[in-house]
Amino acid sequence: MIKFFNTINGKIEPFYPLVPGKVKLYTCGPTVYDYAHIGNFRAYVFEDMLKRFLLFMGYKVTHVMNITDVDDKTIKSANEEEISLQQYTKKYIEAFFRDIKKLNIHEADFYPRATEHIPEMVQMIKILQEKGYAYEKAGSIYFEISKFPDYGKLSKINLEKLKPGARVDSDEYIKENIYDFALWKQEKQSEPSWQTEIGTGRPGWHIECSAMSMKYLGQSFDIHCGGVDNIFPHHENEIAQSEAYSGKKFVNYWLHCHHLIVDGEKMSKSKGNFYILKDILDKKNDSNALRLLLLSTHYRKTLNFTFDALDQAQASLQRIEDFIYELDNRTFKEGYNKNTNIKKIINEMNQKFIEGLSDDLNISVALTALFEMIKKANILISTGEIFKKDAAELISALNSLDNILGVLPKKSGKVLPSKIIKKIEERQNARKEKNFKLADKIRDELLQKGIVLEDTKDGIRWKIKN
RNA sequence: GGCGCGGUACCCAAGUGGCUAAGGGAGAGGUCUGCAAAACCUCGAUUCGUCGGUUCGAAUCCGACCCGCGCCUCCA
Numbered sequence: 001m002i003k004f005f006n007t008i009n010g011k012i013e014p015f016y017p018l019v020p021g022k023v024k025l026y027t028c029g030p031t032v033y034d035y036a037h038i039g040n041f042r043a044y045v046f047e048d049m050l051k052r053f054l055l056f057m058g059y060k061v062t063h064v065m066n067i068t069d070v071d072d073k074t075i076k077s078a079n080e081e082e083i084s085l086q087q088y089t090k091k092y093i094e095a096f097f098r099d100i101k102k103l104n105i106h107e108a109d110f111y112p113r114a115t116e117h118i119p120e121m122v123q124m125i126k127i128l129q130e131k132g133y134a135y136e137k138a139g140s141i142y143f144e145i146s147k148f149p150d151y152g153k154l155s156k157i158n159l160e161k162l163k164p165g166a167r168v169d170s171d172e173y174i175k176e177n178i179y180d181f182a183l184w185k186q187e188k189q190s191e192p193s194w195q196t197e198i199g200t201g202r203p204g205w206h207i208e209c210s211a212m213s214m215k216y217l218g219q220s221f222d223i224h225c226g227g228v229d230n231i232f233p234h235h236e237n238e239i240a241q242s243e244a245y246s247g248k249k250f251v252n253y254w255l256h257c258h259h260l261i262v263d264g265e266k267m268s269k270s271k272g273n274f275y276i277l278k279d280i281l282d283k284k285n286d287s288n289a290l291r292l293l294l295l296s297t298h299y300r301k302t303l304n305f306t307f308d309a310l311d312q313a314q315a316s317l318q319r320i321e322d323f324i325y326e327l328d329n330r331t332f333k334e335g336y337n338k339n340t341n342i343k344k345i346i347n348e349m350n351q352k353f354i355e356g357l358s359d360d361l362n363i364s365v366a367l368t369a370l371f372e373m374i375k376k377a378n379i380l381i382s383t384g385e386i387f388k389k390d391a392a393e394l395i396s397a398l399n400s401l402d403n404i405l406g407v408l409p410k411k412s413g414k415v416l417p418s419k420i421i422k423k424i425e426e427r428q429n430a431r432k433e434k435n436f437k438l439a440d441k442i443r444d445e446l447l448q449k450g451i452v453l454e455d456t457k458d459g460i461r462w463k464i465k466n
Numbered sequence: 467g468g469c470g471c472g473g474u475a476c477c478c479a480a481g482u483g484g485c486u487a488a489g490g491g492a493g494a495g496g497u498c499u500g501c502a503a504a505a506c507c508u509c510g511a512u513u514c515g516u517c518g519g520u521u522c523g524a525a526u527c528c529g530a531c532c533c534g535c536g537c538c539u540c541c542a
């Protein structure tokens with residue numbers, strides 16, 4: 001049984017999709033005003049693992065991730081650069097897709113953009129007005145939260161206890177209640193606007209997620225994810241406007257990913273601890289190691305990013321890769337070893353791995369299962385008890401789990417340049433002649449180039465070090 | 467102030483009433499090796515932020531306190 005922690009009631013509860021076997025998943029995507037940072041990717045990687053796990057468990061998943069391509073920040077930056085909003089966001093949308101590919105994040109089924117769903121939003125706002133949940137003031141339209149008694153049920157915020165004085169309302173529009181939020185913003189000269197039946201202007205932020213999620217997933221769907229910072233006000237507002245609109249329960253399971261901090265502090269540009277993906281990968285780090293690091297802390301726990309932790313993730317990953325390397329390249333006896341029950345070891349691992357992830361995505365338990373299997377199998381390898389077919393079973397078990405983890409490098413059939421191959425041959429000859437000085441020199445030389453040479457009983461082997 | 471997360475070995479991190487407190491990384495010693503590397507073996511928390519309490523028994527439950535972090539600003 002799969003269980004998730006549901007923000008709406010603060011409990012871990014069994015997961016039952018609305019339609020058995022099918023999961024409708026909505027995850028809050030990027031606002032494309034800048035390059036996504038590693039904190040954003042923590043959320044996306046978590047959501048990716050969630051989706052991969054559901055797929056692994058046999059669910060058919062429909063995944064929608066929005067792209068916010070119109071908001072205060074995108075408008076402001078586009079104006080500063082004196083280019084159109086579309087021109088401005090294009091660059092960051094492309095970067096986003098490049099980055100998620102590098103992190104081996106599966107693409108969603110739909111990536112709806114706010115600017116391409118204005119009619120849907122307008123339609124929703126119209127209904128909200130008709131139903132009396134929204135009012136117009138000076139050309140803008142607001143959602144009136146006092147009309148929605150459940151307001152605050154997700155974030156557990158008691159509006160009367162909020163200290164209005166402590167908060168500087170940055171919104172320059174006039175609202176009846178400070179917590180009412182804009183569904184539609186009146187046109188301004190400096191801003192792009194759309195001429196619609198509810199007036200000329202642009203949508204507020206929250207409405208896009210409701211309009212687009214309902215369009216692609218229906219008025220009620222299974223899972224909605226995002227970062228914890230979205231709980232209030234964004235998701236709270238989504239619930240209010242969606243349920244006021246449809247009269248139905250909007251989302252059954254709310255899963256929120258906690259933040260990533262760097263060196264114990266919140267990332268911020270002024271502190272100089274703010275990283276986008278490129279910053280990390282430019283330092284010769286492996287994207288798979290970063291993915292593993294982002295993945296390996298439970299999603300409801302703050303992840304403290306450090307370069308030391310990244311090195312540790314790299315080392316862990318190396319252990320898995322070395323294990324596969326052994327299985328791939330050693331010479332094993334033909335057939336199965338009837339005395340070692342490799343299937344049993346694999347089954348135990350699979351079971352523990354799945355049980356771990358089923359328990360609100362307990363990745364630590366899952367990874368433990370993986371490493372325990374590696375340990376057991378390595379012992380068998382070292383005592384010569386693994387045969388050819390056993391090795392193949394192990395590899396296939398690992399590949400199967402990697403459908404969820406997505407951290408193993410694709411088999412690339414990497415080929416070394418002929419120059420390097422010559423060097424390796426040269427070193428082999430030197431070793432034969434017991435000219436170890438030369439052999440070691442060549443080994444060091446190649447190591448400088450990131451190529452690690454290992455002499456084994458089965459002969460020389462090489463690895464590319466990240 | 468409100469809401470929430472967390473404090474377990476040198477680092478990361480499971481475990482939420484009872485077998486020897488997972489796993490990974492780093493480290494020390496050993497096996498193998500020309501030497502390395504990888505792999506294997508051995509070692510490593512009488513102890514789980516602090517102080518009380520409940521219990522036959524607590525990292526795990528209760529109370530108080532200390533510390534770190536996040537959200538409450540259109541930040542994932």
